[in-house]
Amino acid sequence: MMVNLKNPVTNQFKQCKAGFSWTVFFFGFFPALFRGDWKWLLIILGIDLVTGFWSFGLVSGVANIVFAFIYNKLYINDLLSAGYIPADESSKNALLAKGFTVRE
16 A cells, blocks of 8 residues: 655655565665665665675575565654655555554
8 A cells, every 4th residue: 555745844755655565575675775765774784784694695584574574664654753744635544544653
């Protein structure tokens, strides 16, 4: 389910998927890189490097599966914390249905 978020200060719009992240599942840290999400890029890349080095990539693969389930929620929470708000009523309802705290 896609949600539209808007920053009322800069009028910047972002369209995000709420739910499982297939892009993180298949491509690891690259979605964070392309979104400019530097915090989670470094965290995922660091976990991949540290766990992949001594386990021949097995633990890194498991970590990417875990991040596939939680990354979109982390990304949307960071955007909401940065001042983004739902751009429309359907996005607001979708976020509330997924358990996000939305301010007006």
